[in-house]
Amino acid sequence: KSGEMAKLTQLIDNEVFRAYATYATIVLLKMMLMSLITAYFRITRKAFVNPEDTASFGKGESAKKFLRTDPDVERVRRGHLNDLENIVPFLGIGLLYALSGPELSTALLHFRIFTGARIAHTFAYLIPLPQPGRGLSWAVAYSVTISMAYKVLKTALYL
Amino acid sequence: KSGEMAKLTQLIDNEVFRAYATYATIVLLKMMLMSLITAYFRITRKAFVNPEDTASFGKGESAKKFLRTDPDVERVRRGHLNDLENIVPFLGIGLLYALSGPELSTALLHFRIFTGARIAHTFAYLIPLPQPGRGLSWAVAYSVTISMAYKVLKTALYL
Amino acid sequence: KSGEMAKLTQLIDNEVFRAYATYATIVLLKMMLMSLITAYFRITRKAFVNPEDTASFGKGESAKKFLRTDPDVERVRRGHLNDLENIVPFLGIGLLYALSGPELSTALLHFRIFTGARIAHTFAYLIPLPQPGRGLSWAVAYSVTISMAYKVLKTALYL
Numbered sequence: 001k002s003g004e005m006a007k008l009t010q011l012i013d014n015e016v017f018r019a020y021a022t023y024a025t026i027v028l029l030k031m032m033l034m035s036l037i038t039a040y041f042r043i044t045r046k047a048f049v050n051p052e053d054t055a056s057f058g059k060g061e062s063a064k065k066f067l068r069t070d071p072d073v074e075r076v077r078r079g080h081l082n083d084l085e086n087i088v089p090f091l092g093i094g095l096l097y098a099l100s101g102p103e104l105s106t107a108l109l110h111f112r113i114f115t116g117a118r119i120a121h122t123f124a125y126l127i128p129l130p131q132p133g134r135g136l137s138w139a140v141a142y143s144v145t146i147s148m149a150y151k152v153l154k155t156a157l158y159l
Numbered sequence: 160k161s162g163e164m165a166k167l168t169q170l171i172d173n174e175v176f177r178a179y180a181t182y183a184t185i186v187l188l189k190m191m192l193m194s195l196i197t198a199y200f201r202i203t204r205k206a207f208v209n210p211e212d213t214a215s216f217g218k219g220e221s222a223k224k225f226l227r228t229d230p231d232v233e234r235v236r237r238g239h240l241n242d243l244e245n246i247v248p249f250l251g252i253g254l255l256y257a258l259s260g261p262e263l264s265t266a267l268l269h270f271r272i273f274t275g276a277r278i279a280h281t282f283a284y285l286i287p288l289p290q291p292g293r294g295l296s297w298a299v300a301y302s303v304t305i306s307m308a309y310k311v312l313k314t315a316l317y318l
Numbered sequence: 319k320s321g322e323m324a325k326l327t328q329l330i331d332n333e334v335f336r337a338y339a340t341y342a343t344i345v346l347l348k349m350m351l352m353s354l355i356t357a358y359f360r361i362t363r364k365a366f367v368n369p370e371d372t373a374s375f376g377k378g379e380s381a382k383k384f385l386r387t388d389p390d391v392e393r394v395r396r397g398h399l400n401d402l403e404n405i406v407p408f409l410g411i412g413l414l415y416a417l418s419g420p421e422l423s424t425a426l427l428h429f430r431i432f433t434g435a436r437i438a439h440t441f442a443y444l445i446p447l448p449q450p451g452r453g454l455s456w457a458v459a460y461s462v463t464i465s466m467a468y469k470v471l472k473t474a475l476y477l
Contacts, residue, residue, distance in 0.1 A: 011258050012255075012258050012259050012260065012314060012315050015317060017315075018315040018316070018317035019317045019318075021255045021258075021259075021311055021315040021317075022311075022312065022315055022316050022317050022318060024251055024252075024255065025251075025252055025255060025308050025311050025312055028247075028248040028251050028252055028308070029248075029305075029308055031244075031247075031248065032244075032245075032248050032301065032304065032305075034244075035244060035245075035301070049237065050234070050237075050287065050293075052287050052288070052289055052290050052293070053290055055289060055290065056290070075368070078367065078368075080244065081240075081399075084243060084244065084247065084402060085349075085350075085352075085353060085398065085402065086350075086353075087247070088247060088346075088349075088402065088405070088406060088409070089346045089347075089349065089350050091247070091250075091251045091409075092342055092343075092346050092409045093342075093343055093346055095254075095413075096330075096339045096342065096343060099329050099330050099339075100330050100339075101330065128368065128370050129370070130370055130373060131370050131371055131373065131374070134368075134370070142350065142353070145350065146347075146350075149343050149346070149347055152339055152340075152343050153340065153343055155330060156330050156335075156336040156339040156340055156343075157336070157340050158333060158336035158337045158339075158340050159337075159340060170417050171414075171417050171418050171419065171473060171474050174476060176474075177474040177475070177476035178476045178477075180414045180417075180418075180470055180474040180476075181470075181471065181474055181475050181476050181477060183410055183411075183414065184410075184411055184414060184467050184470050184471055187406075187407040187410050187411055187467070188407075188464075188467055190403075190406075190407065191403075191404075191407050191460065191463065191464075193403075194403060194404075194460070208396065209393070209396075209446065209452075211446050211447070211448055211449050211452070212449055214448060214449060215449070239403065240399075243402060243403065243406065246406070247406060250406070250409075250410045254413075
């Protein structure tokens with residue numbers, strides 16, 4: 001059994017795989033932060049969507065008025081959904097890319113630019129920055145994922 | 160070629176990895192169930208969003224009245240989106256955690272609590288239970304994911 | 319170090335894993351395409367959601383009228399969310415399935431049908447085709463994922 005374990009941990013000993021593990025975890029933690037920011041704005045703006053969430057504000061009409069949408073809450077939620085749409089491809093394609101034997105320096109470049117661009121995207125969305133700030137950061141992360149997908153298909157293509 | 164296959168299947172022979180495979184599959188099947196529950200409520204509540212989905216109810220105005228939102232449908236959809244937001248990080252961070260060489264008992268504890276909390280979250284959302292039922296189950300699963308992320312970064316950090 | 323790398327790249331040398339890598343990447347690229355289609359419709363229909371996105375159309379009321387929903391934009395967005403709901407389970411369960419030692423021909427059958435069904439689903443959603451076109455393509459991809467989940471649990475179950 002220790003032999004199997006040794007082979008398993010070899011994966012996490014590989015530097016490219018460790019880099020993937022690090023940046024994938026960072027970008028997922030960043031995405032998870034969006035849930036806390038949504039909760040923060042829902043509570044401070046008093047803007048909820050589920051009746052049971054407003055029960056502590058009293059009964060009937062007095063609580064019902066907090067069942068409403070708020071521009072700040074909706075903005076964070078759009079940023080969260082955009083994260084899902086872009087981080088899910090990075091997770092999948094990035095894992096396959098890390099296993100396709102790229103140069104460590106090339107892999108680090110991909111992971112760092114993607115992570116930096118998605119963090120910039122969040123700031124651009126939440127502040128908000130004037131366009132093309134958000135659009136540009138989105139496009140950079142998108143392009144990095146396409147570049148990794150190209151390497152995966154070049155290395156592994158088996159239709 | 161059989162040598163490679165042997166190494167590949169060693170991954171699935173490892174007990175921590177098998178536990179991850181089991182709980183990741185369970186939690187994904189649970190998430191997939193949300194699609195069926197949404198379909199069930201759309202059909203029983205006659206609340207659709209695409210015009211082509213109401214064609215069997217007749218033409219023109221008689222079908223158009225079924226293009227509407229329904230509170231039960233929207234509730235399931237919110238639960239489904241919350242699953243995506245929380246199960247995607249578990250899938251990614253949990254895989255890396257399983258490869259980072261945790262104790263089997265510790266890993267099982269993490270996977271079981273996460274899975275239990277997300278199942279509880281679904282019940283809390285759909286019944287619905289009074290707060291803080293849903294909030295608590297959400298926070299427990301969220302904390303488990305953070306704990307796994309900490310272990311991954313401690314083991315693999317390579318910036 | 320080269321020994322570790324050799325073991326890592328063995329994963330991508332395995333034919334079942336290569337097939338998974340190929341189809342997972344294709345289906346993720348297809349999902350990423352939805353972002354571009356959304357952007358295309360937002361720009362051609364002039365239907366935006368963030369005030370900063372309409373700044374180039376002028377100030378005040380003249381720009382504000384472009385902050386609106388458009389049926390075509392919303393349709394693409396629903397297709398994109400449906401992709402997320404169904405491709406995330408395929409990514410996770412498919413990876414575990416590829417590691418559970420299936421026959422190459424059986425694995426290819428699963429990956430090809432899933433990918434074909436999801437591409438058909440996108441066409442059915444965007445054209446749109448009359449039902450049950452979209453429903454059927456959704457159900458086929460869903461069933462393939464369930465079939466892979468069954469194999470994973472049969473091979474790896476460790477509760």
